[in-house]
Amino acid sequence: MTTMTAETATRTAGPGAAVTLDAVTRTYGEVRALDGVSWTFPRGTFTAVMGPSGSGKSTFLHCASGLDRPTSGTVRIGGTDLGQLSEAKRTRLRRERIGFVFQAFNLVPSMDVEQNITLPLQLGGVEPDRAWLDEVVRRVGLAERLRHRPSELSGGQQQRAALARALVTRPEVVFADEPTGALDPRTARDVLRLLREAVDQTGQTVVLVTHDPVAAAWADRVVFLSRGRIVDELVAPTVSTVMGRWESL
Numbered sequence: 001m002t003t004m005t006a007e008t009a010t011r012t013a014g015p016g017a018a019v020t021l022d023a024v025t026r027t028y029g030e031v032r033a034l035d036g037v038s039w040t041f042p043r044g045t046f047t048a049v050m051g052p053s054g055s056g057k058s059t060f061l062h063c064a065s066g067l068d069r070p071t072s073g074t075v076r077i078g079g080t081d082l083g084q085l086s087e088a089k090r091t092r093l094r095r096e097r098i099g100f101v102f103q104a105f106n107l108v109p110s111m112d113v114e115q116n117i118t119l120p121l122q123l124g125g126v127e128p129d130r131a132w133l134d135e136v137v138r139r140v141g142l143a144e145r146l147r148h149r150p151s152e153l154s155g156g157q158q159q160r161a162a163l164a165r166a167l168v169t170r171p172e173v174v175f176a177d178e179p180t181g182a183l184d185p186r187t188a189r190d191v192l193r194l195l196r197e198a199v200d201q202t203g204q205t206v207v208l209v210t211h212d213p214v215a216a217a218w219a220d221r222v223v224f225l226s227r228g229r230i231v232d233e234l235v236a237p238t239v240s241t242v243m244g245r246w247e248s249l
């Protein structure tokens, strides 16, 4: 029998905050890439982050996910203040509690699909839960491809493998930075559907950075960044409402 620690109890609690930013600023020299951003991503929600080029989207995602440290302000994953963690503990938290999907799939060329998908578990010294691995592989439609190398897959298949790798640890939060940017519309839709399922079927939290109103319309809400600040929010977006808001930015 496993004992539920206070931390796992918090992590599996129903409503609440998955990610909280409080007055987060990130400067690069004179440039304020993020300028005092406060935002809460509730658990089990899908949020798209949009904004013009240079508005701070990637900086936002990197600070919110612990890949980068803000110049000032606080970021919490669940109840954990990332600023209080050593580099090693932050790395471990990212590995265990966060999934990442990027436009460049970042698969390891010398490993086959299964090895790539289970890499975060290997790095953490955790045995794969075979039933969950099978479920993730089934969802992304790669059951027939587990022994293939990334170079033997199409772009869409590679992105689905990257998504499976992001989901295999059952992360609380999946951060995705333009994951469909290099995909054709149909394959992009498959990837977005999988992200949507991670929210609807598994209660995970998804934060998606995108330029694409079609991708944003899969989210529960869209937040708009401009010059490092959140300037607008759209709940229950559709392609046309996203485009309308985008044009008025």
Ligand SMILES: Nc1ncnc2c1ncn2[C@@H]1O[C@H](COP(=O)(O)OP(=O)(O)OP(=O)(O)O)[C@@H](O)[C@H]1O
Binding pocket: 028, 031, 032, 033, 051, 052, 053, 054, 055, 056, 057, 058, 059, 060
């Ligand atoms: N490592 C860095 N060094 C210096 N300036 C940076 C760095 N990273 C980002 N910036 C600056 O911070 C601002 C926000 O950049 P960021 O990449 O977050 O924007 P973005 O909205 O993701 O842009 P894009 O849509 O073009 O990818 C920009 O002015 C950028 O030049």
